[in-house]
Amino acid sequence: MEEEEESNTSRKKFTPKTRNFRGTQSVNSYQYHHHLLQNYYGFNYTNQFQTFPPLLPLPPSIPLQLTLSPSFHQNQRLGSTTHFQKASRKQNNSLLATSSDSKFQDFSFAQEVEKEIFLPCDKKNGTETVDAKPKSLAVAKRPDSGGVEGKPIALVANHFLVEFDPSQKIFHYDVEIFPNPSKEVARMIKRKLVGENSTVLSGARPEYIHALDVVLRESPAEKCFSVGRSFYSSSFGGAKEIGGGAIALKGFFQSLRPTQQGLSLNVDFSVTAFHESIGVIPYLQKRLDFMHDISREKTRILTSEEKKEVEKALKNLRIFVCHRETVQRYRVYSLTGEITENLSFPDRDGRNLRLVSYFKDHYEYDVQYTNLPCLQISRRKPCYLPMELCVICEGQKFLGKLSDDQTVKLLKMGCQKPRERKKIIDSVMEGQFGPTSGDQGKDFKLRVSKEMTRLTGRILQPPKLKLGNGGHVRNLTPFRHDRQWNLLDSHVFEGTRIERWAIISFGGTPDQKSSIQKFINQLSQRCEQLGIFLHKNTVISPLFEPMHVLGNAKLLESKLRKIHKAAFGNLQLLVCVMERKHRGYADLKRIAETSIGIVSQCCLYSNLGKLGSQFLANLALKINAKVGGCTVALYNSLPSEIPRIFRQDDPVIFMGADVTHPHPLDDFSPSVAAVVGSVNWPAANKYVSRMRSQTHRQEIIQDLCAMLAKRNSIKCCKMKCNKFARRVQDFRAINAITFAVVQKRHHTRLFPKPDPSLSENQFLDKNIPPGTVVDTAITHPTEFDFYLCSHWGIKGTSRPVHYHVLWDDNEFTSDEVQKLVYNLCYTFVRCTKPVSLVPPVYYAHLAAYRGRLYLDRSIQEVARFRVFITRGNRFT
Secondary structure, three states: OOOOOOOOOOOOOOOOOOOOOOOOOOOHHHOOOOOEOOOOOEOOOOOOOOOOOOOOOOOOOOOOOOOOOOOOOOOOOOOOOOOOOOOOOOOOOOOOOOOOOOOOOOOOOOOOOOOEEEEEEEEEOOEEEEEEEEEEEEOOEOOOOOOOOOEEEEEEEOEEEEEOOOOOOOOOOOOOOOOOOOHHHHHHHHHHHHHHOOOOOOOOOOOOOOOHHHHHHHHHHHHOEEEOOEEEOOOOOOEEEEEOOEEEEEEEEEEEEEEOOEEEEEEEEEEEEEEOOOEHHHHHHHHOHHHOOOOOOOOOOOOHHHHHHHHHHHOOOEEEEOOOOOOOOEEOOEEEEEEHHHOEEEOOOOOEEEHHHHHHHHHOOOOOOOOOEEEEOOOOOOOEEOHHHEEEOOOOEOOOOOOHHHHHHHHHHHOOOHHHHHHHHHHHHHOOOOOOOOOHHHHOOOEEOOOOEEEEEEEOOOOOEEEEEOOEEEEEOOOOOOOOOOOOOOEOOEOOEEOOEEEEEEOOOHHHHHOHHHHHHHHHHHHHHOOOEEOOOOOOOOEEEOHHHHHOHHHHHHHHHHHHHHOOOOOOEEEEEEOOOOOHHHHHHHHHHHHHOOOEEEEEHHHHOOOOHHHHHHHHHHHHHHOOOEOOEEOOOHHHHOOOOOEOOEOEEEEEEEEEOOOOOOOOOOEEEEEEEEOOOOOOOOEEEEEEEEOOOOOOOOOHHHHHHOOOHHHHHHHHHOOOOOEEEEOOOOOOOEEEEEEOOOOOOEEEOOOOOOOHHHOOOOOOOOOEEEOOOOOOOOEEEEEEEOOOOOOOOOOOEEEEEEEEOOOOOHHHHHHHHHHHOOOOOOOOOOOOOOHHHHHHHHHHHHHHHHHHHHHHHHHHHHHHHHHHHHOO
């Protein structure tokens, strides 16, 4: 019954299937075309294009026979990967040659390989239409040898130079193994195959390769668990339990890429969560509260809702059995409909055999938890395994949503000061798990430096800023080491008047509720100090509701509409104070901002207990932005800062876009796209946004032209500037004239270069200063990209943002585009310091996240409605 082994191990693991929702009724009917206020903005994470040189011509096919009788041993580790993947049948029609989809050409790092970008929107007769045949355009080249502005700073980067022999011939072989074995078995077959056929395979070694990148990954892959481009091991600093059946493992990321200095290996410290390798029942007891009493109440039967939670926690997990020795691994498909006590199956003679009797007769084991369902490990036929005999396999990434407590523990484990992070990375390069730990590099004549790349960066000067001062303009330049400024003696640049507002409370103790009036008074006073008028009295008395109202969407909407009606439909702001974080927050935002049309600001009672100036100031800045104000502006306008590109009477729109995707275990919910654009040239510090749902996990924005056409920033800019913008600086949008992608989730880290005159403990304790820019050595050999660290890193090691200009009609120089991006980072409305991402991109991220809240809660409401209809039909 339990013999069916996990199949098709060569497929991508934990990759949700893509479904097209066009034409379906359940999701796309909830398209939100919501025109947000100026406070909803965001940013975009996109993958950097990487160019890998093509390989040499493929040798003739070699038929090989292999007789394999390996000795199988118990092995719970599933970290190694096999390179015997199914042969690709694609033709060579791509400019980017890879081992899986193209013929191979001369391997030459100096060879120039052009990338393509596609602009699907053309203008015909003054309107935008979709061209069925997109135009192919070459990626922008670097316009100069790099920027020169700024104070030089000596740095080291976690890139390691790789030298190789370009004349060496490298062959790639596609091997198919039938039936599909597990990763461990496939790796043993590979070693046996190469060992017995070394002559016909041109002397190839068992660490077999289809690209140079794989050569340096082979040794870590044999010793660690691989997750994407990262490797993890419990021997790499130990495992830490973070609760809920999850553990955190330390590891490292590595990737080979072309840079200005040549081939470079990027290595970085990494931490991620894995499922704990323990028995299935102990695992469930850690993850689900209602399973805690199972060990004491073995006769307890799960409810239907509890069974769904158990199935959700175990589905697709790999497990092995402990009642017999076997190398087989199984994947959990579902739970059985019946409890173990009632399960039976036909034996070879066709007689019905009870499962409990089967394990007693064959393994002399008495099943203890007979009232729990069994694990079903096959999609096609009954294959049952009692939970108590199953163990979670090691090395499976935890894809479930982490709790706040788990997230805090994981982040704390991965938060390393610059000196500590550099030391860990250096130890990886020297250690037994790293990319240089095996013989693969020597076999392919690869020489990897064990010293980080030394380079010279530049520190850009901060811009002069414009603040308010009792109706007058005050200027300041943030010269502090962290580039922050305060508003103790200043006003926001543009304060708003909030005459009509209300406050609602959810939960809270009697003492907390009694502090509401004090909170109103102090918030009003702090707003006044900042140049924001917030009326000292609310339009209606504060409304106090229990916490459970947040959990009932219909009741919550009724309460909010009651407030709106009491304010005669004219409410500028609704402040919501909550006892604690609650999932109903998403419902509150969705109902208030899409159904009723109320701007809301939420906070927790725990923060009201510490009504300090900083908390109230932060709250005031958010409120001011949400009702149309702004915190700061550049003192010198962009036309005066970059006169060669910008002109006062020639409006420019800065645009940003982002796409958020559903949770990794969600294989059907749509993605949400958001686009924002500036509306006030030349200040360029106010934005409007639009968002839409689209096909599940679709990264390309499907309705971009439509999103820009209706009530977009171009029309808003026309109304404010009295003319259309002639130039658009776009950080994602396809219609742009200057188009760049912004990447924050990368692994390049910059450290201050060690000073020989200082001791080890005196350097690398601080992060690189704000304004540090790098556009040499570790950047692309020919394309227009740079790293900019615009913020001050308070915790851990600062991560610079990678900007990659793909198209540039404006012909920016390196200095001009770097100065533009850095200056804009000071105009973010929510804080008094430069942010890490250019604001239009940051704002688009926030807008897309808000759209995700709207959509997720709406889908849940539809699901509940359908359940109600189904139940109702049973009684009609």
